[in-house]
Amino acid sequence: MASCSKRARVDEAAFDSFDEEDEQPSSSTRRDAPLATTTALELDGTQRFSPTSMEALRHTQALDPEPEPVQHRPTHLTNGKRKIQTFVFFDLETTGIFPSSSGQEVLITTSEHATARLNNLIHETKENDYPRITEFAMVAIDRETLTKSLRKMHDIEIELRTNDEDATRFVYTPANVHSRLINPGLTSAEWELYTKRQSRNSKMVLTKDDLERQHTLLQEWIGIRLFLENLPKPLCIIAHNGIWFDFRLLYGELRRHNVLHDAFPDEVYFLDSWHTFKDLDQQSLADVEHVLAEKNNLLSVAAASRSAEAVIVNPQRTRPGDNADIFESVPIDQDDVLIIHPVAETKKTPVKRPDSRSTDVHQSPSVAARRALFSPQKERHHRGDVPPLRSDHPLNFLCSVKWPPAKHNCVRQQDFMQNQWAKWTFDRHRAAAALRTPGTYGLEGLYKRNIGGHYNAHTAEADCQALAQVAMAYGVDFLTYADRVAARFPF
Structure with missing residues (x-):
């Protein structure tokens, strides 16, 4: 120029x-x-x-x-x-x-x-x-x-939520x-x-x-x-x-x-x-809204769960006839959420803790880890002073260990509500409005929300390192998004 x-x-x-x-x-x-x-x-x-060749280029082109x-x-x-x-x-x-x-x-x-x-x-x-x-x-x-590295971050997220x-x-x-x-x-x-x-x-x-x-x-x-x-x-x-x-x-x-x-x-x-x-967060909110819209029988799930414990099971481990007297699984289109109908009996399905050396980012950890993902205590840590979750709240059921840290952090308990028929819905527009708060998508805001710890990266190299950490918080979704949307320079 x-x-x-x-x-x-x-x-x-x-x-x-x-x-x-x-x-x-x-x-x-x-x-x-x-x-x-x-x-x-x-x-x-x-x-x-x-x-030398650049000098020539400047004077000959x-x-x-x-x-x-x-x-x-x-x-x-x-x-x-x-x-x-x-x-x-x-x-x-x-x-x-x-x-x-x-x-x-x-x-x-x-x-x-x-x-x-x-x-x-x-x-x-x-x-x-x-x-x-x-x-x-x-x-x-x-x-x-x-x-x-993003798999390691996923494991850290599970551990942090498990231990509150x-x-x-x-x-x-x-x-x-x-x-x-x-x-x-x-x-x-x-x-x-x-x-x-x-x-x-x-x-x-x-x-x-x-x-x-x-x-x-x-x-x-x-x-x-x-x-x-x-x-x-x-x-x-x-x-x-x-x-x-x-x-x-x-x-x-x-x-x-x-x-x-x-x-x-x-x-x-x-x-x-x-x-x-920003696009990945909006997709996450739309996914949650879609699941609740399709599974509007959450009311019956909530009524049954008032006296029983809700447990998320791995769909791949559930076979016809297995534990049929304990759980009735409801199939859904999404590959990362399963809603369970617990019945009167409170016996728990045994779940084997996966090998910690596994490299599968979608592995299912312990039952305790699953229940801790959206515990009321954890919500207070991440969302501020909010009331404990009701026993029938969807976050007790829509809890996926496959979600990357960033997806967990953009879904808030206050954006779920019951309609006039007492069925739970997710207000995606309200959740999206919260993400429009100034600073939310600045690098510092993203780092604090998804990585945590002190942020003082105001040199070029430090900002690059911080950006890489935030990208990992979006998990494999970031990799596949880059494969699809990466563009050519127009020069």
Whole structure:
């Protein structure tokens, strides 16, 4: 975008500090320095992306000063059998933010929509509205490792609810990390303005002295591209509010340095986690509403359960005739919920505790663990001061050990109610309204709600690590969602 030779006035709004909140991304600062003259780097036998070859590219490519981003490739994985093999959690710190956009951001749920929205934002953004990058971080986790970690987090969730504890669900996850400080290439006047802003905002930790000694993004892009080149493909770059901020800003910086051509290796996709987490939560609420609507005989279940204990059993272990005098199972369409009709007898069906070494994320733990998932005590830990569950409350029956932590945390007991026929219903719209509270889908809010513990991640690398933890809290649903919605960059 804006070149060093013709830098227009600095829009002060581009240097405003920014708190990562519900609707928009958090970010911080950066600039460019003289080009190095090292030898060219060989990638796949082709000379690409050495500082020397980039210098030549800048002076030999005939580029329109303001080219419109064009979509050249398919916007999603064209082979339905292929799955994302590497998840790259991505974050930037910058000199500021984009001017506030007008209106509410529409939820994006398809790859085509994601590519089109990013393309439109790029086209609408003025050259002088782009801030500069000051820190660039990527945390890459392969699919197998991420799957193992989310299973560990699932086990921690079960243990915490079993023991009625409220502790962190953080899971250490091995990853490949590429993090670079970037010289944003500011003028003297711009540095003065940046320093003034930085001194007043504790979240902008990088000073002028920290950044002036660093390389520019143009110089660092050699290593960044090589890092991406060596990761298993297909690869998905994930940023929180990335369409509105990180991916749009990355385009601006690559455009400013005239290195948009062949900037990424093949089979690189992107995903905005802000839209992903919001869509997954809405799907969870819709699932609960659907189950209760189809199983409106909960009233009879509740009446029978006033003097008997409700137990969830594993459908795969229930055979015709087994314990027929104790339980009558009601089949449902959902694969993760089973409603049970307990009868007068209070004898319990023995349930074998699964092997703790099992890698099946859908395994059924002990009866005690199942009953603790939505205990009144646990509700008070997670929802605040709420009354104990009634014995006939649906959460005593709609309790699945397959649910990931994030799904448990978005279903509230106060959103269930009885209608005029004394049948239980779930008010999905009320539950969704609660999730629209400011800050709910900021990275900090998501981390506190789903992971717990102290959050003070306001550097690019720390934010990447926090984002990876939140993604794991959504379980295998996050992986399959990324496979379906990951999109191609429109540049």
